[in-house]
Amino acid sequence: MRGGAFRSSLLFLLLPILLILHATTVHHLRHHNNAAADPSLSTNSRWIVDDRNGGERVKLSCVNWVSHLDAAVAEGLSKQPVDVITKKILEMGFNCVRLTYPLFLFTDDKLGSMTMRQSLHKLGLSGSVAGVQVNNPSLVDLPLVNVFQEVVSNLNENNVMIILDNHLSKPGWCCNDNDGNGFFGDLYFDPEVWIEGLGRVASMFKGYDNVVGMSLRNELRGHRQDLKTWYKYMQKGAETVHATNPNVLVIISGLNYDLDLSFLQTNPISLSFNKKTVFEIHWYGFSDGDDWITGNPNEVCGRIINRITNNALFLLDQGYPLFMSEWGVDQRGTNDNDNRYLNCLLGWVAEHDLDWALWSIVGSYYYREGVIGMEEFYGLLNWNWHEPRNSSFLEKISPLQTPFQASDLSNTNEHKILFHPATGLCMQSHSLSLGPCSEAVALDYTLEKILSVKSTNYCIQANEVHMPLTLGIMCDDSSSKWEAISASKMHLSAKNKNGTIVCLDIDHKNIIVTNICKCLSTEYLCDPSSQWFKIINSTSFNIAPPIVSISQI
Ligand SMILES: *[C@@H]1O[C@H](CO)[C@@H](O)[C@H](O)[C@H]1NC(C)=O
Ligand SMILES: *[C@@H]1O[C@H](CO)[C@@H](O)[C@H](O)[C@H]1NC(C)=O
Ligand SMILES: *[C@@H]1O[C@H](CO)[C@@H](O)[C@H](O)[C@H]1NC(C)=O
Numbered sequence: 001m002r003g004g005a006f007r008s009s010l011l012f013l014l015l016p017i018l019l020i021l022h023a024t025t026v027h028h029l030r031h032h033n034n035a036a037a038d039p040s041l042s043t044n045s046r047w048i049v050d051d052r053n054g055g056e057r058v059k060l061s062c063v064n065w066v067s068h069l070d071a072a073v074a075e076g077l078s079k080q081p082v083d084v085i086t087k088k089i090l091e092m093g094f095n096c097v098r099l100t101y102p103l104f105l106f107t108d109d110k111l112g113s114m115t116m117r118q119s120l121h122k123l124g125l126s127g128s129v130a131g132v133q134v135n136n137p138s139l140v141d142l143p144l145v146n147v148f149q150e151v152v153s154n155l156n157e158n159n160v161m162i163i164l165d166n167h168l169s170k171p172g173w174c175c176n177d178n179d180g181n182g183f184f185g186d187l188y189f190d191p192e193v194w195i196e197g198l199g200r201v202a203s204m205f206k207g208y209d210n211v212v213g214m215s216l217r218n219e220l221r222g223h224r225q226d227l228k229t230w231y232k233y234m235q236k237g238a239e240t241v242h243a244t245n246p247n248v249l250v251i252i253s254g255l256n257y258d259l260d261l262s263f264l265q266t267n268p269i270s271l272s273f274n275k276k277t278v279f280e281i282h283w284y285g286f287s288d289g290d291d292w293i294t295g296n297p298n299e300v301c302g303r304i305i306n307r308i309t310n311n312a313l314f315l316l317d318q319g320y321p322l323f324m325s326e327w328g329v330d331q332r333g334t335n336d337n338d339n340r341y342l343n344c345l346l347g348w349v350a351e352h353d354l355d356w357a358l359w360s361i362v363g364s365y366y367y368r369e370g371v372i373g374m375e376e377f378y379g380l381l382n383w384n385w386h387e388p389r390n391s392s393f394l395e396k397i398s399p400l401q402t403p404f405q406a407s408d409l410s411n412t413n414e415h416k417i418l419f420h421p422a423t424g425l426c427m428q429s430h431s432l433s434l435g436p437c438s439e440a441v442a443l444d445y446t447l448e449k450i451l452s453v454k455s456t457n458y459c460i461q462a463n464e465v466h467m468p469l470t471l472g473i474m475c476d477d478s479s480s481k482w483e484a485i486s487a488s489k490m491h492l493s494a495k496n497k498n499g500t501i502v503c504l505d506i507d508h509k510n511i512i513v514t515n516i517c518k519c520l521s522t523e524y525l526c527d528p529s530s531q532w533f534k535i536i537n538s539t540s541f542n543i544a545p546p547i548v549s550i551s552q553i
Contacts, residue, residue: 040247041212042275046316047407048249048355057407060161060213060323061400062096062357063089063380067151068167068174071119071128071366072105072144074151078120078131078366079385082139082151086158089361092380092394093401097160098215098325098357099151100167104188105144106204107197111171112145119144120366127373128366149204156210163251163357164201165215165325169194173369175219175257182222184233191233195240202244213249214241215280215325219257227263230255235269242273251278251323254312258282258326262311268318278355281312282326285341292340296524301344302487313352321355328359328378331390340527346397346421347490347534353404358397363389396424399437404538415442415454417538420506421490422529427512429453432460432469434510445535449481451492462494462502462514469504469512486520490532493517503531 040051041058049055065085067074076085089097104111117140120128132140139147155162168174168181169188180187184194198216205211216237220230238250252269254261258281271277283304285292291300315322327345329338349356363381368374375383382389399419417440418427426440427433442454452459452475459475460482472480478495485493485503492504494514502514519526 041249043249043278043319043321044275044407045319046321048278048321049407055407057403057405058161059353059401059403060096060163060355060357061094061402062098062161062163062325062355063092063094064098064100064165064326064357064360064362065089065151066100066360066362066365067148068100068102068171069365069368070123070171070173071116071125072102072111072171073116073119073147073366074099075362075365076381076385077116077136077139077147078128079135079363081135082154083158085361085385086154086160088381089160090158092388093398094358095161095401096163096212096357097155097361098163098165099155100165100218101148101201102171103166103169103194103197104171105148106200107193113143115141115143116147117141123367125366125372152205152208152211156208159210161210161212162205162208163213163215163249163325164205164211165218165251166194166198166201167218175221177222183220183224183226184229185224186222191236194233195236198237199240199244202241202248206245206247211248213251213278214245215251215253216241217253219282220253220255221257225255227255227267230263231267231269235271238269238271238277239273242271242276246273246276248276249278250276251280251325253280253325257287259287260311261315264318265310265314278321278323279312279315280323280325281308283308283324283345284327284359285329285335285338288341290337292337294524296487296519296521296526297340297344297528298486298488298490298520300340302489304344305348305488308348316352322352324349324354324356326357326359329393330377331380331393332377333390333393336527340529343421343529343532344488344490346400346424347419347532349400350404350419350421350536351534353537356400399424399426402438404536406539413539415538416445416451416535417441418443418451419534419536420512421532421534423506423510425510432471432512434506434512440538442538443535445482449483450475451480451482451535462496464496464498465500465502465515466507466513468507469514484535485517486528488528488532490534491517491520491528492533492535504533505531 041048042051047057050058117129184191241250329342360379362376362379363385364373364375364383388394420434425434426437428435429441444452444454450459457473458471459480461470461472462479463470479497482492482494485491495501503517505513505515507513519528
């Protein structure tokens with residue numbers, strides 16, 4: 001309890017709330033931490049599952065590890081030993097890496113056989129060479145292909161799942177419409193060379209149990225984009241990968257920088273195999289320019305989610321997993337466009353419990369777009385790859401790292417939890433405040449919009465403005481009916497006993513309160529995110545209903 005002051009002013013007094021944890025009925029979701037013993041993933045309807053483990057769900061919580069820039073080598077090796085970077089990835093709660101590569105690393109023998117020392121020297125990066133000599137002395141004189149293999153090996157040994165992502169053809173920063181890497185037929189994008197390269201990569205990494213997926217091509221784009229060509233070569237690429245290594249998930253991206261798969265609504269892809277196909281999309285704040293700060297965040301959030309539903313989310317209903325393989329923000333917290341986008345995105349990803357890969361692990365690049373040692377403010381590590389850039393960002397996204405839902409249909413522990421994206425926290429039983437989502441209180445949300453504590457008669461009721469929520473047993477009045485309002489559908493609103501329409505909000509101590517609804521529409525200077533909540537399907541947390549006793553004042 002948070003002290004007597006607010007308690008005494010509750011309409012209903014919450015007497016001791018006892019949490020009785022019962023050990024039964026709990027479905028334990030396995031983290032993918034013993035992947036070496038069970039290499040093969042497949043799909044079961046919209047979920048990715050582990051064949052060797054009774055078909056249990058595996059949630060990909062990945063981070064992008066960039067390995068496709070000019071030097072054609074995994075970033076960071078001049079700053080930290082590869083094993084240290086891998087262990088940091090695990091420590092930060094990820095179970096997977098989306099490892100990017102340039103196609104030519106595997107199709108141009110001159111590039112693939114160049115040593116890391118030569119590649120860095122060619123770019124004038126003597127400082128990086130010195131750094132690699134200190135941190136990864138055994139790699140510095142290996143050919144670039146072997147350096148890539150060593151990174152995969154290290155991730156593999158540490159039981160990190162790996163998705164090999166063909167990011168572009170010619171090493172360099174990605175992407176723009178005219179960089180020659182955008183679409184089949186572009187200067188550096190000969191479809192036959194691409195197919196050949198995919199085959200080589202599939203074959204080369206067949207023996208690595210933790211290589212669980214291959215992304216065929218990142219962010220197709222540019223004026224050559226054409227659906228007929230897309231179907232032709234995506235199908236060919238997918239068949240090549242599957243024929244060479246039938247264990248891996250084949251991950252397919254759409255058009256227009258991975259924003260658009262809408263054409264699959266009417267014309268599904270046709271492949272000779274099944275249970276191995278996953279689609280990927282990207283979503284950044286800057287995908288929509290500065291809309292997040294020039295528009296009302298509810299309207300922007302609602303509009304973009306509608307678009308993504310139409311462009312990609314429908315694939316879940318078609319029985320495919322959707323992998324959000326790039327998203328991220330400037331982790332300094334100074335970009336309001338990103339900050340507003342992030343709260344919308346977190347609610348949406350949690351609601352659909354998607355598989356995802358954050359951009360990125362990189363603290364700084366060897367060389368990007370002509371700049372030596374460029375810092376990556378969207379990266380999890382700081383410039384020297386030693387510390388997390390922003391631990392509060394990591395905490396905020398951490399609920400996404402564990403599954404909310406199991407794919408096990410026999411699971412009977414289905415319930416709702418209440419998620420608050422701006423803090424990354426969930427409603428607890430203890431005084432209905434916010435706390436870790438792993439200790440979220442299990443709720444029911446009925447067709448009548450009544451939000452109640454699961455397996456109890458207690459419903460959650462709106463109180464006076466600024467006051468904490470109350471629990472009641474008379475649940476048929478308007479103070480117990482919670483509507484998702486505003487264009488974002490993330491405001492939860494009810495009418496309190498005084499007839500005032502209020503919204504869920506949080507106070508400075510993370511207690512959930514009701515306040516006058518804010519920033520519902522038109523205002524663009526106003527940030528609604530303290531009032532943004534999501535009611536989320538959950539099966540996975542070890543949650544028991546609290547035993548609640550109440551008495552009326
Ligand atoms: C971390 O992110 C938060 C929230 O965006 C921000 O307020 C804070 O200043 C950031 N901290 C650092 C060290 O960048
Ligand atoms: C949540 O579960 C309900 C009931 O099973 C289902 O109808 C709904 O589609 C689910 N929502 C999401 C976002 O999966
Ligand atoms: C209604 O609001 C008034 C002040 O706005 C407050 O004094 C009163 O206690 C409220 N009554 C209820 C039942 O919420």
